[in-house]
Amino acid sequence: MAEQVIVCKELTKRFGDFYAVNNITFEVTKGEIFGFLGANGAGKTTAMRILCGLSFPTSGTATVAGFDVYHQQDQIKRNIGYMSQKFSLYENLTVLENIEFYGGVYGLSRQVIKERSNELIRTLGLEREAKKLVGELPLGWKQKLAFSVAIFHRPQIVFLDEPTGGVDPVTRRQFWDMIYEAAATGITVFVTTHYMDEAEYCNRVTIMVDGKIEALDAPQALKQRFQAENMEEVFYQLARSAKRSSD
Amino acid sequence: MKKLGFLLQKEFRQILRDRIILVMIFAMPTIQLIILPLAANFEVKDIKVVVVDHDHSTLTQRMLGKLGASGYFRITGAVSSYQEALHYVERNDADVVLEIPVDFERNLVREGRQQVSLSIDAINGARASIGGAYLNSIIADFSQGTDLDIVRAAHPVPAGMPVINVTYNTWYNPREQYKYYMVPGIFVLLLTLIGGFMSALNIVKEKEIGTIEQINVTPIRKWEFISGKLIPFWLMGLIIFTIGLLVAWVVYGIVSVGPLWLLYLFAAVYLVALLGFGLLISTYSANQVQAMFLAFFFMLIFMLMSGLFTATESMPGWARTISALTPVTHFVKVIRMVMLKGSGFADVQLEFLYEIAFALVLNAWAVFNYRKTS
Structure with missing residues (x-):
């Protein structure tokens, strides 16, 4: 049986009497691209924050890379990468300086950082931009760079929170190529998205509605079960039953 | 410790890349020291x-x-x-x-x-x-x-009638020049701005642009992040203080009568206290506008009640109590005592304890309030 890198059991996060995440249970296998879908306000971000060690659950259990979300947040943080839709590199640092900084805070040595960043700059084709401020790069490049920085320390799992928001279709396609490459090296990818074509690229997909997981399967299987042409229809069938207003 | 090195490197790069801040570091002490003693002058003339x-x-x-x-x-x-x-x-x-x-x-x-x-x-x-x-x-x-x-x-004065003659000696500032009173006070103003405002705005800026979220998912520890933020401003404060002392010497010929190390000791501890205050402000604010308003509100009270412009002794009792509860007041008092009177450590040890207490309380409160996990 394949190794499970994320295991959630009856995970719940309550704010007052509002159940942001309501009793969710799922597992993610090593090297898998795991899509996390849901309308705005469905509880995706809250669940993801718990798994990243940014927030404590109210009840239930969860382990990430084998570490407990209640007590081993530091170990979790050392073994994951994270990239959010809110652009998270420093615009007033250069490409190389950003890579160096994030490499450094994950405990890589200066020697390793130097070698890997040269390699990364080559792969991304950013040789001419390496010493430019990140703020001067176009959005698509920034997002690709942010993803590369998120997996620079070779984490076991990378969490991507709507990574392709506002990016053009060609760049999105390139971005997903990068995700596939990362997954091929054994990094597990946990990704939230609003683009249903991207959902098709995932190995497995969950759809959250009102804090609960309403569906979890491979995109192909979901389409058959809901007799839908594409993921868009699957999503629509599930999400329209939502009672929560979007935020 | 290695991570702290990377954090400091990043902070210094960002600060030094900001031309306006760099100019301000040198221009602010010079301009304020030259202009303020002339403008904020209570001498009545003409x-x-x-x-x-x-x-x-x-x-x-x-x-x-x-x-x-x-x-x-x-x-x-x-x-x-x-x-x-x-x-x-x-x-x-x-x-x-x-x-x-x-x-x-x-x-x-x-x-x-x-x-x-x-x-x-x-x-x-x-x-x-x-x-x-x-x-x-x-x-x-x-x-x-x-x-x-x-x-x-x-009308001759009758012989034997006692006449009391009062003569004055003005000590420490013999010509009663206003600049001797104001210049040491402006040092306090400068350090307060660096400590209180810049640190608060810097941390809140990371919140605002969202990079703090990225920092929070890294294994950086709370103390590393906070030290990485405070150390650069602490150093900047001491540099500005040094520039200020030089300007006071070159422009006004004011040289501290008391020991320089004592001034630096107080400046160093005072900066820690004020940086703690800035950090505290940043933990309560979600964006730079809020931080600015909060910091400004307290700074105004601190400044007006610190004895920088008016003597605390002539304030009513309740105001003196508030005044004693700000770190600014004690520093203003000490810096004037040391620079003008030549007071030694023994004369100001009570104030030193006050500053240490402020530094501890403000930082502990701020660190407690700053959370990576909710």
Whole structure:
């Protein structure tokens, strides 16, 4: 049986009497691209924050890379990468300086950082931009760079929170190529998205509605079960039953 | 520790890349030290006097001559009635009306006493009372000085009558120049701005642009992040303090009478306290506007109540209590004591304990309040 890198059991996060995440249970296998879908306000971000060690659950259990979300947040943080839709590199640092900084805070040595960043700059084709401020790069490049920085320390799992928001279709396609490459090296990818074509690229997909997981399967299987042409229809069938207003 | 190195490297790169901040680091102490002692000056000068002289005697001429020669007064008009003089005041051409009665000289010589009347425009209370006091003392001086020879000849002081003469010695600031009072105070102002504002805004900026979220998912520890933020501003504060001391020496010739190490010791601890305050502000604010308002609110109170501009001793009891509860007050007091009086550590150890306490409490509160996990 394949190794499970994320295991959630009856995970719940309550704010007052509002159940942001309501009793969710799922597992993610090593090297898998795991899509996390849901309308705005469905509880995706809250669940993801718990798994990243940014927030404590109210009840239930969860382990990430084998570490407990209640007590081993530091170990979790050392073994994951994270990239959010809110652009998270420093615009007033250069490409190389950003890579160096994030490499450094994950405990890589200066020697390793130097070698890997040269390699990364080559792969991304950013040789001419390496010493430019990140703020001067176009959005698509920034997002690709942010993803590369998120997996620079070779984490076991990378969490991507709507990574392709506002990016053009060609760049999105390139971005997903990068995700596939990362997954091929054994990094597990946990990704939230609003683009249903991207959902098709995932190995497995969950759809959250009102804090609960309403569906979890491979995109192909979901389409058959809901007799839908594409993921868009699957999503629509599930999400329209939502009672929560979007935020 | 290795991570802290990367954090510091990043902070310094960002600070040094910001040209405006870099310019401000050098320009701020220089400009403030040059401008503020000149502008924030409570010396009352150029008081405009309109004279209503009903006597026109030699004595009044001499008295007015002395008034003009004092340097504080300018006689802007001589009119023949009080009503006319009031027009001067209404038009803002005069601050004071000096009315000399008829037969001033004759009565003074004959009876040894004579009254003059002063009417003062008191819209600016401080100016009115200080100006009035100057005028009073000049007239009193006049009546006791050489001019009284005439009077004394007519009314000799009986032998054996004790006369108490009060003489003044102004210590520590012998020429009573305002700059000696203000310059040390401006050092406090500078360090307060660096410590309180810049650190708060810097941390909140990371919240605002969202990079703090990225920092929070990294294994950086709370103390590493906070040290990475505070150390650069602490160093910047000490650099600005040094520039300030140099400017005070070059421009005003003010050199600290007390030991320099004591000044730096206080500056170092004071900066830690103020950086803690800035950090605390940042934990309560979601964006730079909030942080700015919060910091400004407290800074204004700190500054006005610190004794920087007005003496804390003349505040009412409740205000003195608030004043004692800000780190600024104690630092203002110490820096003046050390720089002007030459106080040593023994003289200011109580204030030192206060600053240590502020540094501990503010930082502990801020660190407690700053959470990576909710």
